[in-house]
Every structure is written in structure tokens, then in C-alpha cells.
Amino acid sequence: MNLTEVIRFAPLAINCFTGSLAQLSKRGGVLIDEAQLLEAGDGYLYRTGLDEWGMPEYTFEVENVGLRACKALGAHVARLPIDRDWVTQLKTLLIEHDGVVVWVNSVYLDYAPVYSTDPGYMHAVLVIGMNDTSTHVKILDSLIVDNESYGCEAWLSIEAFANAHTDRVRTETYDHMGYFIVMHPNASPPAFDVRANLLRQARLYLSEDVYRGALPAYRDLCMEHFRGSPEHAAVAAHRLFDHIVVLYVIPGLSLLGRSLQRAGCEDALGEITKSLIHHWRALSVLALKFEATNSPLILSRVEKRFDVIDSLTFELWQHLSNMLQES
Secondary structure, three states: OOOOOEEEEOOOOOOHHHHHHHHHHHHOOOOOOHHHHHHHOOOOOEEEEEOOOOOEEEEEOHHHHHHHHHHHOOOEEEEEEOOOOHHHHHHHHHHHOOOEEEEEEHHHOOOOHHHHHOOOOEEEEEEEEEOOOOOEEEEEEEEEOOOOOEEEEEEEEHHHHHHHHHOOOOOOOOOOOOEEEEEEOOOOOOOOOHHHHHHHHHHHHHHOHHHHOHHHHHHHHHHHHHOOOHHHHHHHHHHHHHHHHHHOHHHHHHHHHHHHHHOOOHHHHHHHHHHHHHHHHHHHHHHHHHHHHOOHHHHHHHHHHHHHHHHHHHHHHHHHHHHHHHO
């Protein structure tokens, strides 16, 4: 057993939590596509707020989406408060289950250099083992966001893991730490209607302001931060880039493309989805340019691009709703 070995591979997910759940289900013998989790759990509906660093974020309701989806797919999921004697608790859970999902503070995950160079943020990993002397836990990390994202299996010292799950971080909206999450997947999942799940999300987007208004609210938050000090604006601009390219937006749209294909809607809505990805990517480039220049002209172009994206997003959900209701 080599406790220093890090086995790297291509990223297994677009989100650390839903990716961990999908990997846990796979280890239990049931293959779940991450797109299926976002379909069943309403993961294509985004909200806005402030992230762990006080910067604007545009993201789906990650934990609730994952847990709701697993239950909809017939899995038994338990969210257990972490005990004071958590080593014994974790050891017992690993005997009874194929792995344990836990939210941690990323800064203590020393198997990936990128974690120690950025401020800590909430990150979900799958614990898949513990050595006989309880000095290390084995981690399956489905998504490490670096210049080139990857996943890995690695051993983490029990001391680092203790710090990782107890040194709390949270966003303005979400506070997930302090629990072990386990699951028994359903070997015979119930019938799953992709179209019905997408129609439900389309109706929610069109009727609930928390979703319909999320993108305009995100734009307004970003613009407010961009008009602050040049140093603050530069950080906010880079976070906009991260949210678009690395964390949620374009990865999420790529999964939505897979869902549209599964629902038989790709031909009619594929061009809108591709156009949205194009405009979001263009906005990410503008964000980097603004980070470097703090130019008012670029800032004006950022705001206009947000407006185009908002119109296209509404068009996508409206067309999707009309198409699925007529079928």
C-alpha cells in the first residue's frame, strides 16, 4: 500500500457532489449518468448569491438536487451528522456501504497542489477506504478544477481529513458541511421519463422568479463588484470566468445538451444551446479582458452580452416548454 501514490485520470463529473453520488452508485453496481441526476433533481435551474469568497455565483442547488434525484431514482440516501468519534463512525459506514460522500474545506486536500494555492471552498469527495491503522483515508475526487481539470484516487492523512471536514466554509446560500452521506442504489430503478423531468423544469423556470430572475440578479451582482476598486473588480471578473468555463455554466449546458438528446429535442433546440454556449464563452473572454484592463468599454460589452444570454436562456426554456407540452 503506497500512501503517497496519486492516481490521476480524466474528470468524472461536471460537479463534485453529483459526480460523487454518480460514482457511489456505480460502486454499488448501478450506473447513473450525471445528466440524469440533473434531470431528476431539477439541476438545470440556477440561482444566484455570493460564494465562499463573497463573490457573485450562479449555480444550481447542488446538494438538494443530488439527494432529490437519488430518491427519485429509487435509491435510499441517508445524511448522517458527523459524530464526535467520527473515525469509528466512518470506519463502520465504510464496512456497511460502498463509500461515504462528505463535504470538505478544499484547502486541506494536499494530494492536489491547486487546492493549497486557492482560498478554501466547499468541495465534495467520496471516501472509499481507510487503512488498517486508521492513519489515512482513501479519497475518490471526481473533479479537481485546475488549468486542466482531472479526477484522482489518493490517500489523505487522518489529520488532514479531520481539518478538511471540521474547518467550516459556506456560501451566502449554502452550508453543507458536518454530515456523512451514504446511499444504497436501487438495482431496478423506477421508470424514468426524461421529457417529463425537463418539462417540469421548464415550467418552474417560466413561473418562479427565483429561477427566471437568477441571471439578471447575477448580472447585477457582477456589475456591482466590477464597479468597485480595480483589485476587487479583477478578482470578481476572474470568478465570472471560473463560473462560466470551469464550474457550472458551460459544463451544465453541455449536460443539458445530452439531456435534450435523450429527450429527442436536440434537433429543434440544439442550435439555441450551441448559441448559448458561444455567448457564454464570449462573456468569459470579456471577463478576462476586463480583469486585465478594468476598461469601462469592456464593462459595457459585458453588460450587453449578459442581456443577450438572458434573452436566449428564456427562449430556450420557452421553446422547450412549448415542444414538450405539445407532444
